[in-house]
């Protein structure tokens with residue numbers, strides 16, 4: 001730093017700083033808040049400036065968030081927002097399998113199923129978490145270390161940037177597990193990828209690859225993560241070497257099939273996952289972000305968030321109410337099925353059985369729900 005600027009700081013910066021945090025501590029199990037020194041474009045540490053790395057830490061359950069973790073995230077985003085010395089927030093998760101697969105289905109099935117008033121309170125916290133990301137006073141970079149599914153995709157899309165390792169899949173789970181992707185996805189997806197692709201993602205729940213996410217515009221950068229014999233290679237399960245099929249349809253980023261897929265799986269088994277390029281890309285983006293005027297940057301991202309924020313604010317209260325009541329029937333059934341099912345029985349219900357029952361006016365009863373559980377005799 002120039003000596004003249006340092007002199008001004010010494011003479012004019014207040015000796016005591018007011019703490020604007022809601023609570024002094026932000027330590028919640030399952031969420032890690034870490035301040036890492038910020039770096040400039042040359043990769044050098046900039047003394048006195050940091051990036052806040054907010055980690056989901058529940059890798060055994062694919063970094064799904066429990067109620068306590070939702071609270072932890074709200075506090076963490078508030079802490080980062082208030083920290084004068086924090087330039088950028090990096091929102092990520094532990095491990096290389098999953099960034100987040102949404103709400104914790106065990107908690108949903110064992111506590112919230114059939115308990116709409118409790119889920120309504122949970123949804124207050126969930127909504128506050130999404131709003132905390134969208135309202136963060138610092139730019140938020142989602143470092144996608146692995147799959148981003150369901151509510152995980154929703155909180156990821158609430159971030160300003162998405163930088164992903166290319167083995168990560170993206171998608172929604174709601175209508176397959178008894179929910180609707182109205183925790184942000186139905187607000188953000190049409191804005192980000194257009195109505196038709198949003199419809200495909202939000203209703204059919206077929207995951208798409210990082211390469212496709214990049215092509216559609218959910219991610220601004222992807223990097224390879226698989227190393228074979230010490231060399232990075234693109235995700236071998238996905239078509240990355242050609243753009244069109246013989247009929248002119250886009251196949252770049254689609255999942256391989258047949259022998260090509262089998263060969264890809266063999267390669268994947270042989271390799272090791274290394275997220276160093278992901279970290280490099282994230283650090284570089286953070287460095288670009290601090291090489292700007294702070295207020296002008298803030299005004300810019302606040303304006304650019306508006307299409308997402310407007311849709312979110314328009315719908316979030318209605319969504320909360322609908323999701324709460326849906327815990328009486330479809331969510332109660334779908335989340336229990338995922339939680340109680342196994343790889344052998346399957347973890348989804350027979351959807352056509354339910355539809356056939358409803359088509360002849362069968363009411364929702366506990367007996368109907370039991371009969372739909374995977375493996376029910």
Ligand SMILES: CC(C)(COP(=O)(O)OP(=O)(O)OC[C@H]1O[C@@H](n2cnc3c(N)ncnc32)[C@H](O)[C@@H]1OP(=O)(O)O)[C@@H](O)C(=O)NCCC(=O)NCCSC(=O)C1=CCCCC1=O
Nearest residue numbers: 060061062064101102103104105106150151173177179183
């Ligand atoms: C498709 C999957 C994401 C990944 O499938 P696969 O690769 O086959 O892994 P699994 O064997 O299924 O999972 C590995 C272990 O992780 C546990 N797991 C995964 N996801 C969750 C979760 N969300 N909560 C709790 N535990 C989870 C899984 O049980 C395995 O552990 P085990 O001990 O059994 O070996 C697949 O995992 C999947 O579909 N997961 C569930 C996705 C989901 O339904 N998420 C909730 C969506 S709804 C949501 O998030 C909402 C947010 C707010 C608004 C309302 C709402 O609904």
